[in-house]
Amino acid sequence: MxxxxxxxxxxxxxxxxxxxxxxxxxxxxxxxxxxxxxxxxxxxxxxxxxxxxxxxxxxxxxxxxxxxxxxxxxxxxxxxxxxxxxxxxxxxxxxxxxxxxxxxxxxxxxxxxxxxxxxxxxxxxxxxxxxxxxxxxxxxxxxxxxxxxxxxxxxxxxxxxxxxxxxxxxxxLLLKAYTYPKFTQALEDQEVDYTSVQTKPSAFNSILWTANVDTPNAYLIGHYSIFDTQPIQFASYPKQHELLGKLKDEEKVQQLIRITEGWYSITQKGERLFFNDLRFGVLGFASGEDRFVFSYELIETPTGLKVEEVEKDREQAKELVGELGERILGN
Structure with a gap:
């Protein structure tokens, strides 16, 4: 806390x-x-x-x-x-x-x-x-x-x-127990083949909950407010673990994989490679590969692999507060 x-x-x-x-x-x-x-x-x-x-x-x-x-x-x-x-x-x-x-x-x-x-x-x-x-x-x-x-x-x-x-x-804890079946039922209704689901409350409240869903090739992220009236929609984030290539054997990458308990995705922007911690989801409620709460750039240097956390956009964070308030009230 x-x-x-x-x-x-x-x-x-x-x-x-x-x-x-x-x-x-x-x-x-x-x-x-x-x-x-x-x-x-x-x-x-x-x-x-x-x-x-x-x-x-x-x-x-x-x-x-x-x-x-x-x-x-x-x-x-x-x-x-x-x-x-x-x-x-x-x-x-x-x-x-x-x-x-x-x-x-x-x-x-x-x-x-x-x-x-x-x-x-x-x-x-x-x-x-x-x-x-x-x-x-x-x-x-x-x-x-x-x-x-x-x-x-x-x-x-x-x-x-x-x-x-x-x-x-x-x-x-009771709200977590109440909202969890909402996500699993939505996945069944949409015939999604998944292996596990993790749920957590969104920022600053316990009304709006988020689910991370593990599927064979991607992670799905969905949101549910206890005031929702519409079906839960899930955004897909490809795992793309193969983009790591030989970097997957690096000690620091293996350490990150262990820290995230395997909940991670890899994104690439030009020559830059990013390791995204999926446990904490994304900023806001719209799909976008650059909106992960915690993302780390993997930088190859002559002295070895360097890992740097991606700085968050403070202005974007301010905008998300209003977006969060609207989403809490239901879809």
Missing amino acids: DSLTQIVLGAAVGEVVLGKKVGNKAMLYGAIAGTIPDLDVLASQFTDTVNALDIHRGFTHSIVFSVLFAPIFGWLVSRYEKLGSFKDWSWLFFWGFLTHPLLDAHTTWGTQLFWPLDLRLAYKNIFVIDPLYTIPFLICVIWAMRLPKISVKRRKINWLGIILSSSYLVIT
């Missing part, structure tokens, strides 16, 4: 663990704990694009990290703060670290919670930024923060935020 959401979750968890003893400092350190796992994004400053992708939501989002580093941070804070023991602060950081990947596991990217096992949990039932999850939670945390640390109402308001946000996660 986005940084603000993880800060809010961490603050709420800190309040549950230690708020009665140290008041708002529990929220402060909980917010810090909720932020620390995402510092793995700094790997992009020290390594190449592909390895940075591999590192993201890996070790720092694991149970192992929570167990190993919670006592370290707990000891450091206990040396500085007069209230709370080493054990208290260690528990706060442990739960702050652990709830971060537990929430991230609900997103499309997922987390390697059981690192070092090469297993990424991704339930794909909530977008990385969802105001309906974050805003009520944020209001409750700020409200609780303004109450005395010994206040019973403070604890109730904080728990209200946790319950509301968790209930919303359950609702998104």
Whole structure:
């Protein structure tokens, strides 16, 4: 999830663990704990694009990290703060670290919670930024923060935020279960020969859902809003894996294939070759090979293969917000 959401979750968890003893400092350190796992994004400053992708939501989002580093941070804070023991602060950081990947596991990217096992949990039932999850939670945390640390109402308001946000996660799981058969039925009605289907919510909401469909030679992408009245239409994106040629044996390409779990397509523009991550679909709702959310150019150099992420068009992104709003309301 986005940084603000993880800060809010961490603050709420800190309040549950230690708020009665140290008041708002529990929220402060909980917010810090909720932020620390995402510092793995700094790997992009020290390594190449592909390895940075591999590192993201890996070790720092694991149970192992929570167990190993919670006592370290707990000891450091206990040396500085007069209230709370080493054990208290260690528990706060442990739960702050652990709830971060537990929430991230609900997103499309997922987390390697059981690192070092090469297993990424991704339930794909909530977008990385969802105001309906974050805003009520944020209001409750700020409200609780303004109450005395010994206040019973403070604890109730904080728990209200946790319950509301968790209930919303359950609702998104139910919506995922409701919309999935809509896609499979549409595929059957259109007599599409497919091997697997993955669904996820579209940006900033849980009303409009997207399906990625694996067929022998192409991926299909379709959208369904719970307000739709017309049949689901699927856009086709040829896999074109053969365009990789000898590059398919390159270590970085194999790494990308593993990261995408095989959900990728290859496009070519003149002499330029692009590796497209299909897990996150396309920008907008119109077909177009240059509208993938995540696309990487494969560049052959004298020193080896170089992989560069394609920059997104910010102006195009602004236009897509209005397009998204219209699509959410149904077709």
